[in-house]
Amino acid sequence: MAAAGGLRRAGWRLWRARRAVVRCQQYPPLRALQASAALRAASDEHKKEPWASSSQQHFESPPAGHQPEEKPQGPHPSYTGQGGQESEDYESEEQLQHRILTAALEFVPEHGWTAEAIAEGAKTLGLSVAAAGLFHSDGSELILHFVSDCNTKLTELLKKEQKLVQLGEAEKKPIDEFLRDAVEARLRMLIPYIEKWPQALSVLLLPRNIPSSLSLLTSMIDDIWHYAGDQSTDFNWYTRRAVLTAIYNTTELVMMQDSSPGFEDTWRFLENRVADAMAMSNTATQVQSTGEAVVQGLMGAAVTIKNLAGLNQRR
C-alpha cells in the first residue's frame, strides 16, 4: 500500500517535471535579440543605430539563460553598444515569439488560427510580416500558446480561490460545485474565439500536435483535481482524471454547437454530467456490495443443496 503511494507520488513529480520539459522544448533558449528590442526602445526614443555592427559584437557574448514563461521581461545583462549606449532590453527568441503570438490573438476572430493572423500580429509589433515564417504555416503554435495561456489563467484563478478559502473569507465548495465552476471558468475563456475554435480543435488533433495538446490537457485536469483537494494514491487517481477529461471534452464539443443565449444549454449539460459522475461513484460501491451479497447467497444455496443431497454427512 505504501509502495503504491510512493509510486503515485513519484508519478506526480514526473508529470510535473514533464510539463516543465515540454515547455522548455517548445521554446528553446537562444541568443539575445537586438532588432526586436530596438523596435521596443524605438517606440520611446527614436534612433536608428547600425545594428549590423553591434550584432556582431553580441555574437561572442554568452547566450541568454532560459527564461521561464511567467518571469516578466525585466532588464537583462547590459552591453555597451556603439556610441556608448547601454542597458538595452534584450530578450530571447522565445520571448519575442511569445509577444508575437500574444499580439496575433486579437486578429484571430477575423483571420482564423492561421499564419495571416500571426503576420498581422507581427505587424502591430513593428516587425515585418515575414516574421510569421518563424512559426508553422498552419497556426499550431498560436493555438498551443493560447491553450497554455488559458491553463495558466485557470491555475491562477484556482490558486486565488484556494487562498480565500484558507484565509477563511470564503466557504469551501463541495466537490461537484468546484469542478463545475472550474470547467465553466475554463470554457468561458474560449467565448471570444468560439467561431474559429472548431478549426483550432482539428489542428490540435493533427499527429504532430497530439503530444503537446495532450500534455496541456492532462496537466490542466491534474491542476483542477489538485485544487479540488484530491489526494488519492490508488487507482482512484486515474479514474478521477479520466472522468473529468471526458466531462471537459464533451462539454467543449457541446459548446461548439450551442446557440442558446449565454451558453445556458452548455452549463446545464455540464451540471448534469458532473452529477452523473458523482452518482457513478455511489453506484460503484452499491454494485460492489450487491455483488458480495449475491456471491454469499449463491454459496448458501450451494451448501443447502449439498445438505439436501446428503453429501455433507460424515460417514
Add this chain to the structure above:
Amino acid sequence: MAALRLWRWRCRALLSRPAGALRARRGLAAGPEMHFGFQTVTEEERREKIYQVFENVAKKYDVMNDSMTLGIHRVWKDILVHKMNPCPGTLLLDVAGGTGDIAFRFINYVRSVRQRQLQRKLRHHQNLSWQEIFESYQNDKFNNSLGDSQVVVCDINREMLKVGKQKAQHLGYSEGLSWVLGNAEELPFDDDKFDVYTIAFGIRNVTRIDLALQEAYRVLKPGGRFLCLEFSHVSNPLVSRLYDLYSFQVIPVLGEVIAGDWRSYQYLVESIRQFPPQEELKAMIEDAGFFKVDYENLNFGIVAIHSGFKL
C-alpha cells in the same frame, strides 16, 4: 525611382573600378586568390569571368535549367515560395533573380492568397447591412489584385535582366514587378526596406559571400526573412556518386549540345563542388547577424534552402 537607383549604382561602379586598376598598376596582386570552378583566379578576374559566363548563357538559361535538372528546378523553386508563404502586402527582393522565376511564382502565390481573402470577405459581407457594405467599399481597394505586394528583381548581369523582362512581357506579368541592375555585394537600396530577401542559385556566383549576406541583413526590415536556395553538399554516398557522374559527364555535354558552350557549364558544375556545405553556410549566415537560421535539404542535399530572420 528605378532610374535614380540605376544612376546611383553606375556612379558606385565607376568609382570602384579605378581602385582595382590602381592596384594592378602598382604591381601588387589585384585581390586575394579565389576559386573559379577548379581554377584559381583573383577576385577581379572571378567577377569578370562570371559576368561573361552569364552573358553567354542568358538566352538559353531557362532551356538549360530544364534539361540539366530534368525540370525538377521548377519544383525546387515552388517549394521555396511555399516555404516563404507570403501574404499580400509583402515586399520581396529577389537578388540574382535574372530571368524572374522566383518573382513570377511569388506573384502567382500572392494573387491566389488575395483571391481567397477577397472571397472570404465577400462571404462575410452577406451578413452585413447595406450601410456597412457601402463603408467597406469606400475603405478597401477591391481592384488591387496583389494587395500591395511588390517584387524587385535585382541582377548584376544586364543580359539576364533583358531576358527576364522579355519573359515577363510574354507571360503577361506587369503589376508589382520592377527590374534593377545591381551587385549583391553592394545593393542600391536603402536600409530596412524589404520583407523578404531571396537568392536562388545565385549566391554561388557571388565573389564575397559575407558581403552579400551583410547587405541582405542591411536591406531587410526587422522581422524580415532571408531565404537562399542553392546547390549543396550530398552526404549520402550512393547518391553522391551518381550525382557526380551525372554532373561531370552529362551536364557539360548538354551545355555544348544545347547552348554551344561547354566551358560555362563546366564552370557551373565545378562551382557547385567548391561551394561551402550546409553547416558552413549556416554559420556564415549566423555571422551576418541572422537568427533562427535553419536549412532544409531537398533531394538528399543536392539542393538546400537556408532560412534566417533579422530579429
